Amino acid sequence: MSDTASRVANNTFASMSARQVAVLIGLGAGLWFLGAMVLRLVAPMGALDGAARALTYALMIPGTLPAVWLIWKLPGLRRDQVAMGGAIATATATLLDGIALAWFPELYAADVRLVAACGAAILWGGGVGLVLALLFNRAPAR
Numbered sequence: 001m002s003d004t005a006s007r008v009a010n011n012t013f014a015s016m017s018a019r020q021v022a023v024l025i026g027l028g029a030g031l032w033f034l035g036a037m038v039l040r041l042v043a044p045m046g047a048l049d050g051a052a053r054a055l056t057y058a059l060m061i062p063g064t065l066p067a068v069w070l071i072w073k074l075p076g077l078r079r080d081q082v083a084m085g086g087a088i089a090t091a092t093a094t095l096l097d098g099i100a101l102a103w104f105p106e107l108y109a110a111d112v113r114l115v116a117a118c119g120a121a122i123l124w125g126g127g128v129g130l131v132l133a134l135l136f137n138r139a140p141a142r
Helices: 003-009 018-045 050-073 079-103 112-136
Strands: none
Touching (some): 018 050, 018 079, 018 112, 050 079, 050 112, 079 112
16 A cells, blocks of 8 residues: 555544534534624624734634534544544634635625624634644544
């Protein structure tokens, strides 16, 4: 078996069930929508302006920890699958964010400046989620 074929055969994703992947896709969609609705609420209050933006971004780090926990527990992933689970959920959220920004920007706000700020915050949250999932991931016990 070639090195590439060996890596594909041993890919953690391959050991996930279709149910687990479906749960992760659903979680990604749900977490994205929740984030979009929270941003729609707080952005007009100035949460994404000036120094408040830095505070909002900083608060998203601990605020994302429950999402990583859900990504681990809800589909029943092993600790060595958390990074892949985070990637699947974040890919879903990122795709939905791209669709929303292109075709449904009013989902975030009426003001183009706030739409851009909300889209950027969603991307930041996705990046934070990926980093936390990578940090939470553990190699299987030997």
